[in-house]
Amino acid sequence: MADLSTNIAGVPLPNVFFNASGVWCQHEHELQALLESQSGSLITKSATFEPREGNPSPRYLPIPNGSINSMGLPNEGYEYYLNYARKFDYSHTKPLFISLSGLSLADNVKMVEAFVAADLPCMLEINFSCPNVPGKPQLGYDIEAMDNALATLAPLVKKPFGIKLPPYFDIAHFDQVAGVCQKYDNLAFLTCVNSVGNGLAIDFETETALIKPKDGFGGLGGAMILNTALANVNAFHRRLPGKQVIGVGGVTSGKEAFLHILAGASAVQIGTQLKEEGPALFERLNKELSDIMMAKGYNSIEDFRGKVKTL
Known part of the structure; x- marks a missing residue:
């Protein structure tokens, strides 16, 4: 096989693949399944300060070419994931990432301070991009608020950390967000992208929205968002050469993973396809990506990472 290993902020991963936060990671038994799979890492469900039930069901459905969801951050509360991180076996070849998604900056501060005080080798990813909490806009679309949050959180975290971003659709927004990120040296990686917010799926026969929360509005994921994800x-990658990007969105096979890496990703997270196929997916993805690399004459991901050609 080709060498699929990578690193994020100097932390080695045996291969580029892991789950997108939100999928297969709310409870310990799901995280254990990821540990036992052929993923290269694992990340926990985005944690809020208090446990949350999330939005009413139905709140996730596969749809043609992807999925729609309005989960509403169901999770066990940050202390659950802090306790998991405390007992995690860090001698394992897979590193542990922890996702935090406070409903306020004050909540994020309290959660970050708790993890910093615990002094664990896990890596934090702060989610600035949940589109499915009623009444709570995405921080990633308020550039000034995101800057203020990073100005508060980056000095608290001290060590390398990352942020999860929503998809952007305007060149000016790429420039503005990159400008903010450049200001914080220990902001080591950006995870791009979260679901494309507030799509609407309607059943043709019943003339009814497919999911219940927010009058049927929900985040779009899966194959349909691949090209948006690759662009982000x-x-x-082009604007922040000193930082890394974790690609997520539209990966159903090794081919899309290859494209994410070609676009500049240092690792690749899987959401919708993992939800549909389960953790056995990672064995297939590793083989498919390796086969593609060998067919193209690439020995490692650094042979082609970020080297997409333009006309």
Whole structure:
């Protein structure tokens, strides 16, 4: 096989693949399944300060070419994931990432301070991009608020950390967000992208929205968002050469993973396809990506990472 290993902020991963936060990671038994799979890492469900039930069901459905969801951050509360991180076996070849998604800056501060005080080798990813909490806009679309949050959180975290971003659709927004990120040296990686917010799926026969929360509005994921995800990965790879990008969105096979890396991703997270296929997916993805690399004559991901050609 080709060498699929990578690193994020100097932390080695045996291969580029892991789950997108939100999928297969709310409870310990799901995280254990990821540990036992052929993923290269694992990340926990985005944690809020208090446990949350999330939005009413139905709140996730596969749809043609992807999925729609309005989960509403169901999770066990940050202390659950802090306790998991405390007992995690860090001698394992897979590193542990922890996702935090406070409903306020004050909540994020309290959660970050708790993890810093615990002094664990896990890596934090702060989610600035949940589109499915009623009444709570995405921080990633308020550039000034995101800057203020990073100005508060980056000095608290001290060590390298990352942020999860929504998809951007305007060149000016790529420039503005990159400008903010450049200001914080220990902001080591950007995870791009979260779901494309507030799509609407309607059943043709019943003339009814497919999911219940927010009058049927929910985040779009899966194959349909691949090209948006690739654009965001490449935009930030080009603008932030000193930082890394984790690509997520539209990966159903090794081919899309290859494209994410070609666009500049240092690792690749899987959401919708993992939800549909389960953790056995990682064995297939590793083989498919390796086969593609060998067919193209690439020995490692650094042979082609970020080297997409333009006309």
